Amino acid sequence: MPLVRVELFERRLTPELESKLIERMTETLLEVLEAPELKPHTWVIVEGHDAHRWGRNAKPWDEVPESDTTGGAGMDNRGGLHGGAPGDEGGD
DSSP states (O other): OOEEEEEEEGGGOOHHHHHHHHHHHHHHHHHHHTOGGGGGGOEEEEEEEOGGGOEETTEEGGGSOTTOOOOOTTOOTTSSTTSSSTTOTTOO
């Protein structure tokens, strides 16, 4: 039973986005595995979280100062690629 888990900031999720994520994550997994027969057995969990429940640098995400530049190469100053945490393309 393949299981795909997607975790994002709650404010990013809409019913339309959740449906699209479930469909595309399923399609992509089955394509990569070359196993379309697993479709009825594939689970996708989409979870939304309040930004305050995400943490980095020993602080909740929404308390990490913009000037915190401890991210690695290719990371922005908030710990995500190109603008934020996973699922947060535009920062807070």
